[in-house]
Amino acid sequence: xxxxxxxxxxxxxxxxxxxxxxxxxxxxxxxxxxxxxxxxxxxxxxxxxxxxxxxxxxxxxxxxxxxxxxxxxxxxxxxxxxxxxxxxxxxxxxxxxxxxxxxxxxxxxx
Amino acid sequence: xxxxxxxxxxxxxxxxxxxxxxxxxxxxxxxxxxxxxxxxxxxxxxxxxxxxxxxxxxxxxxxxxxxxxxxxxxxxxxxxxxxxxxxxxxxxxxxxxxxxxxxxxxxxxxxxxxxxxxxxxxxxxxxxxxxxxxxxxxxxxxxxxxxxxxxxxxxxxxxxxx
Numbered sequence: 001x002x003x004x005x006x007x008x009x010x011x012x013x014x015x016x017x018x019x020x021x022x023x024x025x026x027x028x029x030x031x032x033x034x035x036x037x038x039x040x041x042x043x044x045x046x047x048x049x050x051x052x053x054x055x056x057x058x059x060x061x062x063x064x065x066x067x068x069x070x071x072x073x074x075x076x077x078x079x080x081x082x083x084x085x086x087x088x089x090x091x092x093x094x095x096x097x098x099x100x101x102x103x104x105x106x107x108x109x110x
Numbered sequence: 111x112x113x114x115x116x117x118x119x120x121x122x123x124x125x126x127x128x129x130x131x132x133x134x135x136x137x138x139x140x141x142x143x144x145x146x147x148x149x150x151x152x153x154x155x156x157x158x159x160x161x162x163x164x165x166x167x168x169x170x171x172x173x174x175x176x177x178x179x180x181x182x183x184x185x186x187x188x189x190x191x192x193x194x195x196x197x198x199x200x201x202x203x204x205x206x207x208x209x210x211x212x213x214x215x216x217x218x219x220x221x222x223x224x225x226x227x228x229x230x231x232x233x234x235x236x237x238x239x240x241x242x243x244x245x246x247x248x249x250x251x252x253x254x255x256x257x258x259x260x261x262x263x264x265x266x267x268x269x270x271x272x
Binding site: 012017085092093095097101103104 | 111113115117118120122124126128129130134135137138144147148149150151152
């Protein structure tokens with residue numbers, strides 16, 4: 001549960017969203033990622049650690065370098081959650097529509 | 111219904127239109143006996159224990175699952191402009207009304223045009239965690255059950271037509 005909760009925290013941060021957008025295109029080393037930001041290399045490392053903990057990114061050792069890449073499936077999971085939330089509201093409003101029809105009928109009978 | 115999630119702003123925008131006057135829609139949102147009829151997506155039930163629709167007042171209700179599990183929610187009304195707008199602070203709670211923070215801020219707007227009422231709901235979450243917990247509560251099962259119902263219905267309709 002904690003991991004799932006963190007997924008939303010992960011994508012709520014603008015720098016982390018930018019990192020996600022970057023590595024969605026290709027796997028990158030922390031140095032290459034840090035070049036795209038004004039923040040320190042340490043800050044980027046911290047963001048990468050959070051993204052890794054959330055299982056949004058995976059790391060792979062290639063020679064002396066570590067490459068980070070995006071877990072596309074995990075991103076899909078987020079969209080699925082949002083889709084469920086949308087469905088809750090849709091169901092709710094369908095029911096409200098029915099209740100309003102009954103209210104209208106009652107009113108016209110008065 | 112229009113459903114837009116702005117992850118960056120941690121805000122959800124939901125717009126829906128109903129072919130009813132604003133008077134009726136407002137009542138459906140602000141009277142507990144009416145709210146309980148539609149608020150919970152089936153097969154869940156909404157059970158309002160306390161509702162005092164005034165600024166500073168609250169609605170304390172439970173979402174009840176088919177097997178009787180209750181999930182309590184408190185909605186505190188922070189602003190009311192009759193038949194136009196109301197705002198509330200929404201948070202999960204335990205059965206003794208102890209809030210589980212963070213919650214979310216809701217802003218509901220009502221407007222009528224030619225007998226159609228538009229309701230715009232803006233939900234700002236301090237954390238998107240809340241949104242996810244909604245789903246975790248088991249609504250997933252609920253919606254799956256609904257889809258099954260729909261499939262059965264469509265099947266029987268098709269069978270009838272054949």
